[in-house]
Amino acid sequence: MLHFSRWKTLLIWLAAFAAIVLAAPNLLSEVQRSSLPGWLQQDRLTLGLDLQGGSHIVLKVERSDIVKDRLEEAVANVRNTLRGAGIRYTGLTGNDQTVTVRITDPAETQKAVDLLKPLTAPGGRAGPEVALRQDEDGQLSLQISDAGITADVASARTRSLDIVARRIAGFGHANFLVRPDGADRIVVQVLGSVDAERLKNLLNQPAKLSFHLIDASMSGQEALNGRWPATSQVLYSLDDPPVPYLVDRTAFVTGSNMVGIEPVVDPQTQDSSIAYRLDAEGTRRLAEVTGQNIGKHLAIVFDDQVMSSPAIDAAITGGEGAISANFSEDGVRDLAIMLRAGALPATLTSVEERSVSPRFGADSIFSGLIAGLVAAVLVAALMIALYRILGVIAVVSLVFNLILIVAVLSLAGATLTLPGIAGIVLIVGMAVDSNVLIYERIREEEKTAHSFAEAAGRGFSRAFSTIVDANVTIFIAAIILFCLGSESIRGFAVTLAVGILTTVITAFTLTRSIVAVWLRRRHPRHLPKSVLTHLFEHANIRFMGIRRYVFTASAIISLIAMAAFATAGLRLGIDFTGGSLIEVTAKQGNADLADLQARLNDLNLGEVSVERAGGPSNARIRIASQGGGENAEQSAATLVRGELQEDYDFRRVEVVGPAISGELTMMATLGVLAALAAILIYIWIRFEWQFAVGAIVATLHDVIIMLGLFVLTGMEFNLTSIAAVLTVVGYSLNDTVVIYDRMRENLKRYKKMPLPILIDASINQTLSRTILTAATTLLALLALYLFGGEVIRSFTFTMLFGVALGTFSSIYIAAPVLIVFRLRPESPDGEESNKTDAGVKSGTVV
Structure with missing residues (x-):
């Protein structure tokens, strides 16, 4: 027998009423929801990326950047340690994850070993997971282990989370999510109307800004043709074609010293620049270095490229200045956003993108x-x-x-x-x-x-x-x-x-x-009868x-x-093969598939297919995996955007790199x-x-x-x-x-x-x-x-x-x-x- 007590029936209908109360806010507008109690305003469904538009981007910390930084740090630490002790050496180099140096006087080899051992200790200047090896011919090797690099990558990922969030907030978006994914990835989701290409450019770059001196002992081209001092490095300018500069490795002012950064665009000439103000330490260093090097040139370096090389006419004591930036108006704004948010510890490469209008x-x-x-x-x-x-x-x-x-x-x-x-x-x-x-x-x-x-x-x-x-x-x-x-x-x-x-x-x-x-x-x-009731009864x-x-x-x-x-075999999608899938809508008239195919073939992207997608004005473009790593997939999608953006709106873009696939x-x-x-x-x-x-x-x-x-x-x-x-x-x-x-x-x-x-x-x-x-x-x-x-x-x-x-x-x-x-x-x-x-x-x- 079916029997429900009154209290059970009441409980069921109370649950039903509660469900209606919890579900109802989803039917209300933002203004209507604002008048509801606080706990009820938050209990609602969030529309996903594919329903309200936006971009989902997976960023990966570039391990090669971490290896490079660790090698440069280790080489500098070895150089400073040996020079400080007056030990002569030769052949100090860093390759892959190994730093090698040869002690000139074999009698000083053991002394050098004792001095370099602290660099291998956890927390030492060269970091954890470093092994020191001595060869019979007097050569010493510092080997940075994979575990040490992996730990640094995880640390860089953690430090990057806040920086990425600040950059997105500075970009003007409030509805976004930044979360870690594994040991070396960051998932970014920005909802609403988003310029995905500009967002990726904003998040990819480390944005490391630093002030150096130009090494005047030789020109950049002479350095390339010969051998330059170990204390300097050759960097290229942002010009097209790029110009080589021989730049002193030591940075005396960095982006962390900048406390006031504003983009400036001259309304008459449209020249763009970044106005900055330095903190007390940065002001002191800049005044000291420029005062000692009048007549020489500064090198303002942005992500290992020389952005500007002004001459030092006098000591710069005010702690304020402007950096010429040969960027568009949006570009100089983005640069200011990156500098305000802080430099990333390493490049973040986009390994996956899913954008929807x-x-x-x-x-x-x-x-x-x-x-x-x-x-x-x-x-x-x-x-x-x-x-x-x-x-x-x-x-x-x-x-x-x-x-x-x-x-x-x-x-x-x-x-x-x-x-x-x-x-x-x-x-x-x-x-x-x-x-x-x-x-x-x-x-x-x-x-x-x-x-x-x-x-x-x-x-x-x-x-x-x-x-x-x-x-x-x-x-x-x-x-x-x-x-x-x-x-x-x-x-x-x-x-x-x-x-x-x-x-x-x-x-x-x-x-x-x-x-x-x-x-x-x-x-x-009995059960209610209908025409179909006994259809299968017998x-x-x-x-x-x-x-x-x-x-x-x-x-x-x-x-x-x-x-x-x-x-x-199966016709595998980009989820499993890598590549790009792009859906576009013609801004005027119908999508011309033949014209699209011809224009995309001219981009030399390999296998490209174009098909109709849902209506005469819509087209779906599939680009096969480029086979050149994560950046190659993103570059292909960027080329397509650049080629078609004048005539087509982008409804959906999916880019999957080989690692994700x-x-x-x-x-x-x-x-x-x-x-x-x-x-x-x-x-x-x-x-x-x-x-x-x-x-x-x-x-x-x-x-x-x-x-x-x-x-x-x-x-x-x-x-x-x-x-x-x-x-x-x-x-x-x-x-x-x-x-x-x-x-x-x-x-x-x-x-x-x-x-x-x-x-x-x-x-x-x-x-x-x-x-x-x-x-x-x-x-x-x-x-x-x-x-x-x-x-x-x-x-x-x-x-x-x-x-x-x-x-x-x-x-x-x-x-x-x-x-x-x-x-x-x-x-x-x-x-x-x-x-x-x-x-x-x-x-x-x-």
């Missing part, structure tokens, strides 16, 4: 909302047509379920992405699965229960374990997807996981309480009678798919394997081993044929494809578990029934649930495919195909495998022995 994001939101609305209407209409008043109850539960999903995501401060919207739409189709399982179980229990109320109570109780088992598989897939790392895939995984949990909770709280009220007030004697299809033919056909198709995969490939592979292993282990624990084997075979069947689909259709295989495959695997196993659960129940009830007959009976008993759940899920996916937008169309198509494939494999692959592995040996009487189990009639347990 706000207009493109707004289009995605509109498409997602339309798809969700259409899906909800279609699913609601089908449920009401099937179950009448119980269908209405299911729709009410579905609406509350969606509100609860939004409330939970808002409470967690989750980020809603376009794949996340797709996940919610998918939940619209899958959420009614629990209601269908319960209602169909009630229909079966009606035949043996004394009253309909008793049948309803049994239906809810006996459907519980099946619903939990079925949804765990998809929940596991969602957890693994979350661990893959991509923001958009995480958004999908979070909404899917939350949707699964709220679906189960809603089915056994709200739905159950409403049904209990309906029973108490209306006293119905199904007695002999599925196993053709299992050999289906097995053979599936094996042939699988072999064809594997052969196509082995020969043609390699990691994504590894994560995707491990993610798929981990998901399959976790799901199958769960089935193994919950069922007998033959069931786990059947699930493995069915899963492999689905994965192989879906890969074949990608090969034969030429669709791009990327991270969203991985998400589609894993979701389909979870859905397919969801369906399989429902059938397995009924088979396990029948195995206990009919201990002498031949396995083929028992399997047929189990499939027929759950056929209505299988077909109805597939129908609602396909309706939701169809709405997503038609109205969800171009970005997720291939994802949705894969899901449509996969859901149909998963439904097929649950019946014709997962179930027959149990016969092959002899879950129950056939009785000597063969199929006739089912007469001893007079309880299965027309595929229904009675």
Whole structure:
């Protein structure tokens, strides 16, 4: 019997009210939200990059910069130590991670060793993890270990976080996120309208500014042709072509001494400069050095390039001045921002970029909302047509379920992405699965229960374990997807996981309480009838009678798919190969694909393809990996921007370097394997081993044929494809578990029934649930495919195909495998022995 006490009913409806309160702020504008209590203002969904526009950039600390700085520091420390002790030496050099020096007098070698040993101690002037080695010929070597460099890289990453944040804030953006990623990366996300190219330039450069003296002992060109003093170095100017200068290595003023920095643009000449003011220490040093070197030249060095070389006419004592900067107005502003924020300890290279225009994001939101609305209407209409008043109850539960999903995501401060919207739409189709399982179980229990109320109570109780088992598989897939790392895939995984949990909770709280009220007030004697109510009630299809033919056909198709995969291979997206994907919209008229192809071919970027994307004015450009490291990929995207920006707006830009693509490939592979292993282990624990084997075979069947689909259709295989495959695997196993659960129940009830007959009976008993759940899920996916937008169309198509494939494999692959592995040996009487189990009639347990 279904019974809910008043306090339980009150608690359920209080939870429903709380969910509405938490979800409601998402429908209000910023002005309306400002009048709400503070705790309620913050509990709302954050729109992801792909929905409100912005840039997601992954920066990597350049290890080579750290190695260079460590070598220069070590060489300087060795030089100063030996000179200070009066020890003569020769051949002091630094290469790779080794500093070598030869002591001229062998008798002083041991003394030199003793003096240099402190440099190897942790915290020593040359830093930790340094080994000192002495050769027989008097040569000493300081070897900086990989561990020492790695530690310095991690330290540089940590120091860079605040500097990057200050630069972005100085750029004028308030809605941004800067977070560490691993030991050597920084993830930057700036939302809204962003000039991605300018932002990357602002963040990439160390911006190390320093004042040096020009070494007048020889010209820069003479130094290049001969040998220059060890205390100096050759640096080039910012001119085109660059001019070499011989510059003293010692910096007497650095950017850290500057306390007032302002960009200045002469309104008449448009000449740009940086006005600065020095602190007391910088003022003292500048006055002292310039006073001692009148007639010589300063070298103002910016990131190892000579920005300016003014003559010293007199001592500079005021601590104020201006540096000529041959930059544009934006360039000089950016330079001022970098100098104010401080110098980075090393160059930050962009290894990944994903930029979206706000207009493109707004289009995605509109498409997602339309798809969700259409899906909800279609699913609601089908449920009401099937179950009448119980269908209405299911729709009410579905609406509350969606509100609860939004409330939970808002409470967690989750980020809603376009794949996340797709996940919610998918939940619209899958959420009614629990209601269908319960209602169909009630229909079966009606035949043996004394009253309909008793049948309803049994239906809810006996459907519980099946619903939990079925949804765990998809929940596991969602957890693994979350661990893959991509923001958009995480958004999908979070909404899917939350949707699964709220679906189960809603089915056994709200739905159950409403049904209990309906029973108490209306006293119905049976389930509401409709035209479709008994569509599968008397199904007695002999599925196993053709299992050999289906097995053979599936094996042939699988072999064809594997052969196509082995020969043609997948059309891998830039997530796995590296490269660039750029979507553009013509500012006027339609996009001319032939002209785009010709213009891009002239840039000599290697393999470039141009195709239509969603409309006549839109085009999608794919640029293959440049093969020259991370900077080569960014340079290619920069060239395309420069070539097309006059005629096209950039809707979406994705640039993936080789390091990121390699990691994504590894994560995707491990993610798929981990998901399959976790799901199958769960089935193994919950069922007998033959069931786990059947699930493995069915899963492999689905994965192989879906890969074949990608090969034969030429669709791009990327991270969203991985998400589609894993979701389909979870859905397919969801369906399989429902059938397995009924088979396990029948195995206990009919201990002498031949396995083929028992399997047929189990499939027929759950056929209505299988077909109805597939129908609602396909309706939701169809709405997503038609109205969800171009970005997720291939994802949705894969899901449509996969859901149909998963439904097929649950019946014709997962179930027959149990016969092959002899879950129950056939009785000597063969199929006739089912007469001893007079309880299965027309595929229904009675």
